[in-house]
Amino acid sequence: KIKKPAKMTEKKTNPHVPTPKPKLTKAERRAVQEAQRAAKAERGGAKANRGGSGKASKGGGGSGATAERQQQQGNSSGGGGRSNASAAAAGSSCETAAVDGASKDVQEFSHLPQYRKKYPTDCGLTLSLSTPSSPSALHPSVLSLGLRYANGSVRGANSRCREMLLCFKDVVRDFEPSPGKTFSSDLEHTVKAAFQHWTTRCRTHSVSMGNSFSFVKSLIANLPRDAAEDEAKEDLLEQIDSYLHERLSFAGRVIASHASHKIHDGDVILTYGRSEAVQALLRHAAVELGKKFRVVVVDGRPLLEGRETLRYLTGHGIECTYVLLNGLSYVMREVSTVFLGAAALMSNGSVLSRVGTMGVALAARAANVPVLFGCETYKISARVQLESITGNELGNPDDVASIGTGAGAVRSQELDGWRDAPNLKLLNLMYDLTPSEFVSGIVTEMGILPPSSVAVLIREMNPQEESAYH
Structure with missing residues (x-):
């Protein structure tokens, strides 16, 4: 028997499966990402402009019930509309600052929290003090310390930890639990909110701050449930003072005694x-x-x-x-x-x-x-x-472009305007x-x-x- 030759069948392509895209090099991928970021920033600005005009026109031509409802909301908030507007403006300014600085991030360190100069102007005090009656409102000492963390006036592991514990003492001393909540659970929530505020809005916490914060949380968690509020506060303040004395002050003197023999x-x-x-x-x-x-x-x-x-x-x-x-x-x-x-x-x-x-x-x-x-x-x-x-x-990349720090910093002429240079990024x-x-x-x-x-x-x-x- 003679075998018949097999029929040559053409390879049919599936119209529902897209053809594979050609592989890009690392430089090409980076260029595409930069272009996408720039386009996203332009779309965001145009969308904000359109949204503002659209809202204004809608408010002018809305029904009487809608206008009355908006007026009632404004009256019940007692001027909260202005606070919400300022908070929204602060949030938009922060997002714009983040987008502007994203193009100057060093990709090799993109896994680290990027430095964004968005505190203390609008994103810190305005958003935190817009609702002072809220249980999550931050203590003034927390906001003040956050300012000093952000501008670098409090620097160093010991100084940052010491100021944090002293701030927690102010929080404990002035703390009043919310109705229907226990003293320890509500205080722990308040302390966590303060620590999160410093870490996310001001500066990344150090190892010393993390260890001391864990110590304070353990103190609050181990408070007796039947203890009076004044006794619990006094016990917490005493324990924090002991930690400051034994683990920071006294430890420094003992280290000096050991090392002086060398x-x-x-x-x-x-x-x-x-x-x-x-x-x-x-x-x-x-x-x-x-x-x-x-x-x-x-x-x-x-x-x-x-x-x-x-x-x-x-x-x-x-x-x-x-x-x-x-x-x-x-x-x-x-x-x-x-x-x-x-x-x-x-x-x-x-x-x-x-x-x-x-x-x-x-x-x-x-x-x-x-x-x-x-x-x-x-x-x-x-x-x-x-x-x-x-x-x-x-840290702040602008510090690399300056000679000195603080009020006496002098801007380097060679690096002045480095943000406008397309192929220049600074790492601090x-x-x-x-x-x-x-x-x-x-x-x-x-x-x-x-x-x-x-x-x-x-x-x-x-x-x-x-x-x-x-």
Whole structure:
């Protein structure tokens, strides 16, 4: 039998299945995204304009019942229409600011909360104070502290945590529970609202703030249900005062006592930026113990926090040398010991601190100079972090384009108008991570520990203290 040749069938395309799109390169995808953002911003502006005119025309030609109903709503709110209008205007201005700044975000750090300059003008005080009779209205101390968080007048892990706890004391002292709610549950809701306000509208919270906030929540949750309101307030205020004294003030003095044994007459001590623990230990060694040594203060832009350290040390009669970070390798040859501050201490022994700290530790390692970090135990985090990209904070990119900070900042002519440059983006990272292999020791109130003992220290803490680290 002769097999018949198979019939050649043409491949039919399914009209309901779209043809696959060609793959784009990374640069092409980025260009498409930028074009989509620009088009979205234009559509949003045009829609807002059309919406405003449409609402005005509809209000003019509406029925009498509608006008009467709107008038009744305005009268019952007691001027709330103006508050709602201002709140809507504030929200639109914030959204516009966010859209304008989105095109200048660095894509490699898009997973981090992006810096948006939308507090404290319209998006903070207006929205929070528009309904002061609401149970969720924020305490004035919360709003005031949020302003200082946002403008950078409160900076540093200890300072931010201390001000937060003092603000919580004001909240507890003036707190009145809502009708039908228990004291502890309503107070916990109020405290959470304050913390969320700082984190979302002002600045991302630090590890020290997170641990202290967990401690305050545990205090509120463990209040006896049958306790009187005045007794509960007094107990909470006393516990917060004890935390401030033991975990911040007293811990700093103990760290200074432990670290001062590593300083000898004629030594050259190097420090970077500003740290309360380092300032306290250097003052203790020079003033209270009478040791004679010299301090090299290394500083870096854009914050230039080392100037505050320089002013503090020279005010106590300590001989100092001031140098910027680019001259670090020249002064490291004569350094005896490096003392650095810490914003957080990870469970694997790595240290999160002000950006530039890693470079100082690396230069000290190359010169065989020991590196000691001063860190209170309430800054310990149970997380493990291996680099500075996954977890970090983005600061104001305009600070990179300025020389100096605050009222004395001078705008750089080369970077003036950088937002209008199509291919220029500025990155202002706030922290970096120093791996444990570059850390000689960590000075805590428990003593001088190697980085490998941080995990052991977390396990050895009692459950009441350990609950603050989760």
